Amino acid sequence: MALPAARFAPEPQPVPFSGDPAAALPATAEVVVVGAGMVGASAALRLAQAGMRPLVIEANAPAFGASGRLAGMALAGLGGHFPRVTRLAQASGARSILDYTTRSLDLLRALEAELPGGIEWQGVGSVDLALTQEEERHVRHMAEIQAAEGLAVEVVTSDALRDLAPGVDATTVRAAKWTPGDGTVNPFRLVYRSLEAAMQLGAQVVTGVRVEELLVRGGRAAGVRTSHGDVAAGSVLMATNAWTPALVPWVRQAVTPIREHIIVTEPVDLALGHGFETNQCNEYWRQMRTGEVLIGGYAVADDEMGIGSYSMTVRPQVPPLLAHLLGQLHPKLRDVRVVRTWAGLLDFAALEIPLAGPLCTDDGTIVPGAFLACGITGHGLPYAPILGLLLAELIADGAARTLSLDPFDPRRYAGQAHAPTWLAPFQGVVPA
Numbered sequence: 547m548a549l550p551a552a553r554f555a556p557e558p559q560p561v562p563f564s565g566d567p568a569a570a571l572p573a574t575a576e577v578v579v580v581g582a583g584m585v586g587a588s589a590a591l592r593l594a595q596a597g598m599r600p601l602v603i604e605a606n607a608p609a610f611g612a613s614g615r616l617a618g619m620a621l622a623g624l625g626g627h628f629p630r631v632t633r634l635a636q637a638s639g640a641r642s643i644l645d646y647t648t649r650s651l652d653l654l655r656a657l658e659a660e661l662p663g664g665i666e667w668q669g670v671g672s673v674d675l676a677l678t679q680e681e682e683r684h685v686r687h688m689a690e691i692q693a694a695e696g697l698a699v700e701v702v703t704s705d706a707l708r709d710l711a712p713g714v715d716a717t718t719v720r721a722a723k724w725t726p727g728d729g730t731v732n733p734f735r736l737v738y739r740s741l742e743a744a745m746q747l748g749a750q751v752v753t754g755v756r757v758e759e760l761l762v763r764g765g766r767a768a769g770v771r772t773s774h775g776d777v778a779a780g781s782v783l784m785a786t787n788a789w790t791p792a793l794v795p796w797v798r799q800a801v802t803p804i805r806e807h808i809i810v811t812e813p814v815d816l817a818l819g820h821g822f823e824t825n826q827c828n829e830y831w832r833q834m835r836t837g838e839v840l841i842g843g844y845a846v847a848d849d850e851m852g853i854g855s856y857s858m859t860v861r862p863q864v865p866p867l868l869a870h871l872l873g874q875l876h877p878k879l880r881d882v883r884v885v886r887t888w889a890g891l892l893d894f895a896a897l898e899i900p901l902a903g904p905l906c907t908d909d910g911t912i913v914p915g916a917f918l919a920c921g922i923t924g925h926g927l928p929y930a931p932i933l934g935l936l937l938a939e940l941i942a943d944g945a946a947r948t949l950s951l952d953p954f955d956p957r958r959y960a961g962q963a964h965a966p967t968w969l970a971p972f973q974g975v976v977p978a
């Protein structure tokens with residue numbers, strides 16, 4: 547499918563919001579975090595734990611964005627993005643991108659124990675199903691390179707799959723990649739519990755206020771201009787997902803908004819057990835603790851694959867395809883009722899590796915005191931926990947200590963329009 551280049555870098559749009567007339571903003575803050583998704587919430591928690599008092603400014607409610615609309619699968623192997631992202635990370639001196647993504651999963655496990663009420667972490671593993679010969683070849687290749695870098699991963703065929711995932715119609719599956727260390731979370735709990743814990747330590751969260759501009763004085767960040775007045779701040783972190791180009795226009799060249807759909811079934815008795823994916827994460831599903839099955843994807847059926855769209859309106863052609871795939875792979879779910887559907891925005895980075903670190907201008911000049919975290923490319927759970935921690939270390943102590951942030955340096959993208967690498971390998975097909 548040929549898409550005009552402008553679809554990859556659409557006109558920036560600020561996040562929609564209706565504004566809270568009663569919202570009260572302080573005039574100053576030590577550090578402002580813009581956006582209360584899982585990236586902003588993770589950074590706010592780690593900043594507060596580092597002894598700072600972050601002010602989180604959210605245009606809507608926490609988890610309004612992608613963090614309240616995802617499937618909730620934490621995949622250390624990053625689906626089809628793994629080979630290219632790990633190559634870029636290694637070129638920046640990292641051992642493997644797995645050091646970051648598996649650390650995020652460790653942090654999620656720890657948050658389950660540390661945050662009151664937990665985040666519903668379930669270490670159920672994930673099963674990546676290969677339905678075609680081409681997918682099987684790819685799954686085997688991915689398993690090989692991930693295992694070589696230390697991920698516990700195994701390719702299984704029909705008999706083992708029957709034991710591992712008894713609800714799946716094994717006759718439709720050629721092979722599957724089993725990753726036992728993966729898991730699922732309740733993303734609302736992750737965001738809200740993290741913010742609550744940050745607030746216990748002195749953070750403030752203000753909602754219904756939109757940041758309109760980063761204030762820069764003498765070449766360094768001085769605060770933010772908002773719908774409710776200015777806030778002076780020593781540091782500002784923008785964790786604003788697909789809406790980042792409205793605040794940092796050059797990011798438009800680097801990050802593409804993509805609409806993605808989810809449907810939710812009524813609760814079912816059949817226990818699916820794992821997180822599942824097909825077609826290199828283009829479709830993915832999991833069962834919630836309460837029995838509902840949540841399945842997302844089929845961007846290929848959206849108008850122009852949802853690429854370049856800032857709209858979160860559900861396109862009617864997508865939900866039936868998600869329901870069809872679920873019934874095809876899990877025959878007992880063939881007639882299950884769908885009770886909800888929604889769409890959200892992914893932010894795909896052109897080279898698939900996120901942008902996280904000091905903010906720069908489009909000629910690569912660092913703006914001291916300003917920081918950026920966006921371009922998470924559909925894998926919030928394996929990135930947000932570790933990137934939030936590393937950014938907090940950078941802001942609080944002047945350097946990321948746990949792991950290097952170099953692989954995510956936004957300067958990789960500044961002033962350059964890279965052709966997106968993420969359209970390959972599979973987009974799947976729309977069933978007739």
Ligand SMILES: Cc1cc2nc3c(=O)[nH]c(=O)nc-3n(C[C@H](O)[C@H](O)[C@H](O)COP(=O)(O)OP(=O)(O)OC[C@H]3O[C@@H](n4cnc5c(N)ncnc54)[C@H](O)[C@@H]3O)c2cc1C
Nearest residue numbers: 581583584585605611612613617618619757787890926927
């Ligand atoms: C349908 C779907 C399924 C997905 N499934 C998975 C999955 O299974 N596993 C996985 O790991 N990832 C998944 N993802 C990706 C994951 O949801 C995202 O990568 C992650 O949530 C991004 O977090 P964030 O904090 O960067 O962005 P968001 O959650 O979008 O948060 C950004 C916040 O910033 C606020 N904001 C923006 N601009 C401003 C402003 N100017 N002023 C104030 N506030 C502002 C927004 O209101 C928003 O709340 C999925 C995404 C979608 C859409």
